[in-house]
Amino acid sequence: MAMTAALWSGGAGATLRLDATGLAPDEVLATQRLLDDALSRLPEGMRVQSEHAPVARWSDALDPQVYGHAGRSELLLNRALLAPLLDAADVQAQARARTAVLHELAHFHDRRDGISRDPRFLDLAGWQVRATRLTTRVAGRTRENRFVDRSPDRYELTKPSEYFAVNLEHYLQDPQYACRRPALARYLRERVGAAPVVASQCIDDLVYVDAGEGEGGALASIDPARVYAIDYLLAEGNAQPMSRWGHSMLRVVVCAPGRALGPECRLDLAHHRVLSFRAFVDDVQVSSWRGLTGRYPSRLFVLPMEQVIDEYTKVELRGLRSVPLRLERDEIAAVLERTAQLHWSYDGRYYFLGNNCAAETWKLLHDSVPRLAGQGIGSITPTGLLRRLEDAGVADASVLDDHAEALKLGYRFESQGAYFAQVYETARSSLGLPYRSAEEWMDLPPPQRRPWLERADLRGSAALLLLEQAAQRRALAQVREALKRRYLASGREETEATDAVRRLMQESAYLGRPSRLLEGGGYGLPQADERLALQARSAALRDDLRQVRADLERGARDWMGVAQRERLDAIAVNTDLLSARLRALHAEQGGLRLP
Incomplete structure (x- = not known):
């Protein structure tokens, strides 16, 4: 059967032009079944008019490990995928080929809509800004995306366009995608439309491995509904070279069970948690030289507030300032959601002069709360970041004005x-x-x-x-x-x-x-x-x-x-x-x- 670039319309109304040259009738039917299946999963925002639709054809020229390729106007599929498709009962073969089609269609859509170049997408995907007033980033290099753990396919880390294509595959096919990558699922829903799969019921809490000395290693969780506020927590500097500028953290003010959200929650210290980027669980930094050369990891630890107070005020003899951040309820939830993503996926590198605790804390806030982007708040010093958050009206440092009241209400913790x-x-x-x-x-x-x-x-x-x-x-x-x-x-x-x-x-x-x-x-x-x-x-x-x-x-x-x-x-x-x-x-x- 010979049919070159004949118009063929899928059941969902979206179109591809199928080049059936050299295909036997059963191969044409199997291909049409494949394309019907793939096109039926496309949301409204990805459907194109027939005159702009690419030509789909099978190819023997692709490398064995490459299932598909999106050219300028053609969608090539590896011919090795075709034979297994003739058995309609081979579910794995159908899914493998369908995923290849969706992946390449994602590339065609990305070229038209520029999703992989959108700064918000890059934030969510892991090509983060640098913590400077210019908030620059380097996208496209694997080493710049440090969200390397728990990836569905490490190919997504090669460049933003592949990240979009891989994630679109899962967004359109996996009912759990919105639970596993909730922020990206919301973004994709806004940009391309709702996914056709019935989404799973998600668990709302933030699950983490406790880094505290007492229960270190235990699995624990934070319910966003019980979080009253998030503070910028600054450990004041001391004479040590790596600590003289202080240490940046975030304090999660969690209300005790049964207590309504309100200022009284600030007294529930036993339930508060601290988000701290460190090289090791009980270190801020260990060595100046290793910190300068990036030889330490930078990871997010979740610690009990009381332990952090003792660590800084009693052992390191450093005071703590806890400055409330003016965040809406949905923004608090977004920070916690991003915290979970960092905790389970991020493996950064610590650099004293570029990617330190202040830079990491800023990136967490920047990537969680879109309104903070573009304000030039980023800083590589903890004190500088606090000052810029205050200047932008994000941090409310007025709580520190009355020293005695600040101590009484838990906004300040004095060095011993x-x-x-x-x-x-x-x-x-x-x-x-x-x-x-x-x-x-x-x-x-x-x-x-x-x-x-x-x-x-x-x-x-x-x-x-x-x-x-x-x-x-x-x-x-x-x-x-x-x-x-x-x-x-x-x-x-x-x-x-x-x-x-x-x-x-x-x-x-x-x-x-x-x-x-x-x-x-x-x-x-x-x-x-x-x-x-x-x-x-x-x-x-x-x-x-x-x-x-x-x-x-x-x-x-x-x-x-x-x-x-x-x-x-x-x-x-x-x-x-x-x-x-x-x-x-x-x-x-x-x-x-x-x-």
Whole structure:
């Protein structure tokens, strides 16, 4: 049968021109059945007039792994797909060929409508802007799209046009697409029309793997209906080179169960969560050089607010500012939705001067809330980003004006450094200590502090005990940091210490890249059946993390350097001395009060 470029109309009213040259009658019927099936799935926005329709033909010239090709005016299909189509009962063959047709039709539509060049599409697809006033991006290079996990087809990452075509395949055929990639599903509905498939019922909550120390590894969720607000959370800077500009995070103000949405939710700290881009779960940054060269991952961790408060205010002695963002309810939901996408798909690279915590936080806001695009708010410093959010009227920093009220309502969390300064002043006035600050006192070799401890009165002993305990926390934090640095610098030299830290790093990696718990199937946000598997795997991860942390703690003393071990031992002697002295002074004063 010979028919060249004969007009053929599909059942949905959309048209293709079928070139049936060289096809047997049964091959023509199989092809028409295929094209009918594909065209019936096209939404209204993708149907074209017959004079603009491409010619569909089978080709022997395509590479075996290439199923189709959209030329200037022709749609080529790999002839290897044709023979299996003759069996109408071969469902897999029908689906494979139909997907090829839809993919190439997507390219034809993209050329007309320019979807893959639309800035909003690029935001959603993962070709993100840079965090500068110009908000530039580099699209088209695989390395620029870091949403590499839980992809339906990694071919989508090669360039935006392929991302559109691959996603259109799934949008038109997968009932779960709107649940797995909800923002893209809404975008495609607006641009091409409703998908013909009956969409699945989606679960509205944000499911994540908890990165907290207590329940680290456990599967948890956030219900957007219980989120009162989202704050820009700034950890103030300190003297460390990688921390002097602060650290950018977002605080999700989650109301306690049973509490109505309102300002009182800000007091429910146990339920609040923090979204923090980090290299590792318990690091802001570890090494300046690795941060400059992009040798650290940049991943989104979900942490308990109370843990973050303790981490910064008590250990790092840095204050926190929690500044509300003026977001509508639908914008809050969009930020949470994008958070879920990042948590399950994103594997970024950290660069101190380009893609740091401030840049990542800005991109999360920019990609979630379209009205923020084009305002020149982006910044690569945490303080600079907060200032620009304030200038644009997005962040409400007026809550910090009244210092006492800000502390009372949870907009500010003071560094324990200020508290330790007050405690030190108590001891200094009591004993006449010659050192200028609590930090200078705690940095002294512990034996050098001991003579002062031995003659402190009741009030001074209580103050010095608090400082000694703070010095112990600082020393332990330094030990952990030294172990991590030792591991990162060890290369192939494995020791017991680096092996324990390696195990902790490997297990902790699941907390920022939880897709590894679901390798081998599915894409986008995990659905109900995948959550069942996640429950079991995350429970095992939680147990493994507890075990490895316990092993690390038990073996830490043997892995310390001599100076570290001696310092901790000396602090322990000081603590015991002060505890005994406090008991004796209490008993002594109690005895004086007896009748």
